[in-house]
Amino acid sequence: MKPNRNKTVLLVFSLSAKIEAERKPLFGGKKQEVSTQFFDLLIKNTLEVANKSSVDVVWLDETQQHGNTFAERYTNAYKSLYTQGYTNVISIGNDTPNLTASHIQQAVDAMATKKVVFGPSIDGGIYLFGVHKSIFNEDAFKNLPWLTSKLSNKIHSLAVAKNVPFTVLETLQDINTKVSAIEYACANPNSVLASFIIAYLSQRSKKAIKTSNNIVSSFYTSSFLRRGPPSL
Template structure:
């Protein structure tokens, strides 16, 4: 077990996230994501900390996020890997890769398509909270500004694959192109695009051509209880 590296999940509860998103099915999306992240954390082999809105401290996003990382470092960890809950493509592979990258690099990033990042791995010796507060957080040039600054300071950096995230309703269409997403998540994304559509409609042309004479009854939807985080 890795006892020098901790995983930080910096994410609001699903109900709180939905208050900041204007699209349909946002609460269902973040409920699904939060459950998935908890499962990833438990199987990662790392100590992990979940910091939601009830434990975040600061007047703006930068302060709350950086304070959360500082909080974990104060628990005597040498490395922190932080992740959020808006990138469905995030898997255990990226977490494991970041652990390996930090063995030879000072930091690592998982870039997101909007110009930010979905994962940040950083060593304690290179975490400068006061300086990092001045970065242009929540903007599309965040990562490029960070990387320019780190290069000037000769801080070594490596990268994971770029993933898409979900900030707006339009992002759901792009995320649906990821064939590795689960059936449940694809259905949630489709509900964002068109509340009257469900994931089975993606397969209807194929089903009709192959089973034209077969009676198909999808039955009543089954209800399920997903814990809210």
């Protein structure tokens, strides 16, 4: 953990790769080990990005989270960090591979003058959420529509309604389903994660799933011929 100079902490709120694979079998129920390896890569990438930040970093997996529901566990994590003396808690998950240190720094900078910062996901959720201690309300926080496509809009509308100064970051794509995994691979063909996705998804899945921009079929037949050096 880095020295705490500005009372801001970055919370990596994540399940372990094994549990993520059980809940999100992206590569099929019979390929649990493959899904685990994939989430290992995602978590490693997330922690590398997090550790480039200018603030303290705390990673909480299921062995350190407390509560019966996601909302309870997430709320308790924020409460615990405020109790430890932090003024700003900025959280991220492990499923947004295009998240960079720059996004995190933008959030840290925003919290110097704002009370809320969030990064919307394409599916309507969020990939980053920063909340100042002064406006944290346990009941309201717990009752947000977590894990739904309404979350980003709800946070935005509440901030506007309550006149809370806020910043919205760039919208990014997270990976929670097989479709989102393929869409990510199409958009980032030179990445290590894309190579992994392409290598392990079955031929049947490749043919069955189409993206809205209709480029999946051509991607699988030609992307390897165009690829440069892999990068995360």
